Amino acid sequence: MAGSVNPDRSEWDVVVVGGGPAGQTAALYATRFSGLDAVVVESERVGGDCHFWACIPSKAMLSPVHQLSAGQDVAGVKELVTDRHLDVPSVLRRRDAANDHLDDGDQVAGMLRAGVDVLRGRGGLSGERTVVVRDADDRERTITARHAVVLATGSLPRIPPVPGLREARPWFSRDATNIHEVPDRVLVLGGGPVACEAVTWLRAFGARNITVVERSPRLLARAEPFVGDALLAGFRGAGVDVRLEQRVERVERAEVNDAGPGLIHGGPIMVRLDGGDVLTVDEVLVAAGRVSAGVDLGLQTVGLAAGEFLSTDRHMAVKDVPGQWLYAVGDVGGPALMTHMGKYQARVAGEVIAARAAGRPLDTEPFNRHTDAVRPGRVPQVIFTDPEVAMVGLTEQAAREQGFDVEVVESDFGDVDGAFLAQDTYHGRAKLVVDARADVIIGATFMGIGMAEMLHAATAAVVAATPIPTLWHAVPSFPTVSEVWLRLLEALDEARQRQLVAA
Numbered sequence: 001m002a003g004s005v006n007p008d009r010s011e012w013d014v015v016v017v018g019g020g021p022a023g024q025t026a027a028l029y030a031t032r033f034s035g036l037d038a039v040v041v042e043s044e045r046v047g048g049d050c051h052f053w054a055c056i057p058s059k060a061m062l063s064p065v066h067q068l069s070a071g072q073d074v075a076g077v078k079e080l081v082t083d084r085h086l087d088v089p090s091v092l093r094r095r096d097a098a099n100d101h102l103d104d105g106d107q108v109a110g111m112l113r114a115g116v117d118v119l120r121g122r123g124g125l126s127g128e129r130t131v132v133v134r135d136a137d138d139r140e141r142t143i144t145a146r147h148a149v150v151l152a153t154g155s156l157p158r159i160p161p162v163p164g165l166r167e168a169r170p171w172f173s174r175d176a177t178n179i180h181e182v183p184d185r186v187l188v189l190g191g192g193p194v195a196c197e198a199v200t201w202l203r204a205f206g207a208r209n210i211t212v213v214e215r216s217p218r219l220l221a222r223a224e225p226f227v228g229d230a231l232l233a234g235f236r237g238a239g240v241d242v243r244l245e246q247r248v249e250r251v252e253r254a255e256v257n258d259a260g261p262g263l264i265h266g267g268p269i270m271v272r273l274d275g276g277d278v279l280t281v282d283e284v285l286v287a288a289g290r291v292s293a294g295v296d297l298g299l300q301t302v303g304l305a306a307g308e309f310l311s312t313d314r315h316m317a318v319k320d321v322p323g324q325w326l327y328a329v330g331d332v333g334g335p336a337l338m339t340h341m342g343k344y345q346a347r348v349a350g351e352v353i354a355a356r357a358a359g360r361p362l363d364t365e366p367f368n369r370h371t372d373a374v375r376p377g378r379v380p381q382v383i384f385t386d387p388e389v390a391m392v393g394l395t396e397q398a399a400r401e402q403g404f405d406v407e408v409v410e411s412d413f414g415d416v417d418g419a420f421l422a423q424d425t426y427h428g429r430a431k432l433v434v435d436a437r438a439d440v441i442i443g444a445t446f447m448g449i450g451m452a453e454m455l456h457a458a459t460a461a462v463v464a465a466t467p468i469p470t471l472w473h474a475v476p477s478f479p480t481v482s483e484v485w486l487r488l489l490e491a492l493d494e495a496r497q498r499q500l501v502a503a
Contacts, residue, residue: 005108007039007117014038014353015131015145016152017123017297019107020048022330022342023152027116029350036147036357038116041123041133047107049154050339052099053174058197060098061177062384064091065204069386070449073423088182088205102178124298125149129325132298148325148353151297151310151318152346155290155331160189160248168253169265170284173198180262183282185209187271189248191219193383195287196231200385203238211241211279213248220383224395224431224445226410231385247274251284290337302326309334314372315362316349324356336379348372373463377402377442380459382452387428390455393443393462399433404442407434409495411487413448418480423449430484434492440465446484454482468492 014030016023019042027038045052064086071077100106108118121133121141129145157172159165170189176198182205188195191214199210212219212235218228219235219242235242248271255267264283271279295307302321304310310328311319318326327349330342351369355362362370380392399406413419413428420426428448435442444458461471468489476483 004112005118006120010142011144011146012037012039012117013146013357014148014150015123015129015143016040016150017131018042018048018150018152018154018330018332019046019111019118020152020154020330020342021050021339022154022346023048023150024107024111024116025343025346026150026152026327026329026350026353027111028114029347030148030150030353031115031350034354034357036354039119039143040111040116041119041121041131041143043120043122045102045104045107046111046118047100047104049174051107052102052104053177055339057095057099057177058201059384060095061091061179061201061205062197062386064094065201065386066384066388066449068204070423073425075424085206086204091205092180119143122296124296125301125326126298127301128323145325147357148327150346150349150353151294151326151328151332152330152342153293153297153332155334155337156293157286158289158291159286160288162248162251164251164253165248165284165286167256168251168269168284169256170251170269170286171265172286175261175263176202176285176287178262179205180260181264182206183264185281186283186285187211187213187248187269187279187281188285188287189213190287190289191216191221191242191244192287192289193220193381195285196220196383196385198285198287199235199240203240204386208239209241209281210239211243211281213243213246213273215245215247217245219244220389222395223383223389223391226429226431227389227391227445227447230387230427230429230447231389234386243273248272249274290331292332292334294332297332312345314375315352315370316345316372317352327353336375336381338379338381341374341379344374345372378459378463380455382455384452387448388451389445389447390451390458391443391445392455392459393441394433395443395445396431396433399435399442405436407436407492407495408432409434409488409492411484411491413481413484415487416481416483417478418483419448421479422481426481430488432488432492434468438465439468441468441471448481450481457482457485 013036016027019040031038121135123131123133126132133141219231220228250272252270257266292309299306310333312333316327329345329349331337377394383389410431431445433443446454476485
């Protein structure tokens with residue numbers, strides 16, 4: 001069954017509001033084996049932020065940074081790298097190819113081939129199982145769902161209430177990932193993943209004066225402390241001015257233009273910090289967190305508060321809405337605002353919708369397809385700075401706050417043969433957080449070159465609650481960087497043996 005663009009109909013089994021990865025996945029999983037039909041309502045581009053303005057373009061720009069950094073530290077290669085700067089125009093052409101030059105034709109075609117209809121417009125609830133869609137010409141159309149409505153509208157950048165900031169037309173993440181003009185002087189407001197990744201490519205692209213203003217005492221404050229400390233040292237060593245525990249008090253920009261995304265939006269900007277310093281920059285990049293994109297979703301028509309992250313149960317149904325017909329997946333539900341988490345939630349929601357539509361009871365066995373088993377402290381994340389940060393589960397602090405009997409063990413990658421074979425001076429660190437009572441890993445953090453590809457083994461161990469004795473028999477291949485797992489287990493065993501002797 002082929003779908004169609006803007007089909008002339010008003011009812012489907014499943015209506016999905018939002019055509020990003022989470023919305024697409026929810027539609028596909030609800031319909032793939034169930035005989036249900038679905039429509040995706042999207043006001044911008046099918047494929048969403050991830051494909052066009054976030055994950056795909058940012059990693060297309062960061063990959064060359066990582067390649068150059070690694071090559072500069074391997075004998076036999078570094079001698080060939082005579083120009084230690086990126087060819088920025090080539091990188092940006094590759095970025096544009098990766099996000100399809102902001103054309104969603106292939107994404108739409110993929111939905112249609114799968115039998116999912118696509119409706120252009122901004123969707124919002126108007127009652128139970130009812131969605132009003134407003135198109136680009138402000139024409140309204142009401143559609144209904146026989147079984148379920150899925151909200152997958154994502155999130156928006158948070159704009160801090162700083163006088164003059166909004167009027168100065170600062171950059172947001174979309175500008176940074178679709179950069180066409182590199183500011184010489186840029187202030188980055190925030191110290192989280194988006195901010196730190198942007199600093200990484202801006203520095204590599206030739207921005208000479210970068211200032212980071214972060215109100216927390218560390219960069220990447222939700223990660224293990226050694227991560228923020230290492231990143232801070234790396235940034236400052238590269239000439240980035242990092243101001244921790246500071247805030248922006250006022251922003252002034254006399255001249256503002258209508259430049260498009262990724263272009264400088266006007267004349268110089270004066271930024272006053274709470275310590276009294278006044279900085280002059282060419283652009284301000286706001287990377288201070290995200291808010292729910294649920295302001296215009298008509299949530300009040302079903303008894304919910306507008307503008308807040310939606311609370312869902314472990315089957316992804318929105319709480320406080322009777323009838324089990326309304327679901328939320330991805331950023332709109334928070335708190336793990338990452339594409340892979342949105343797609344995971346969408347798989348759960350799609351399976352649940354299909355089962356309930358068929359009158360089948362939901363599975364209750366451990367790790368079934370109908371229940372979110374990840375949000376209770378098992379979320380994985382990669383931050384593609386240089387070096388990369390990969391983490392899953394709980395940090396030591398979070399684990400202690402939740403009452404676990406915590407053991408921790410750390411290891412430097414300098415003790416691993418595979419690391420110094422990968423780079424002449426490999427720098428990195430790994431840490432495991434262990435629930436001593438259950439004898440399982442509940443958190444893991446890795447920092448170093450290529451750590452993104454190290455993470456999935458840790459994710460599997462954390463999600464499956466693999467016992468530590470079992471992990472001793474998961475033999476890491478030699479000589480690979482993954483041999484750090486053996487070093488971590490040895491360090492844990494040594495600490496335990498010392499405790500036994502002391503007792």
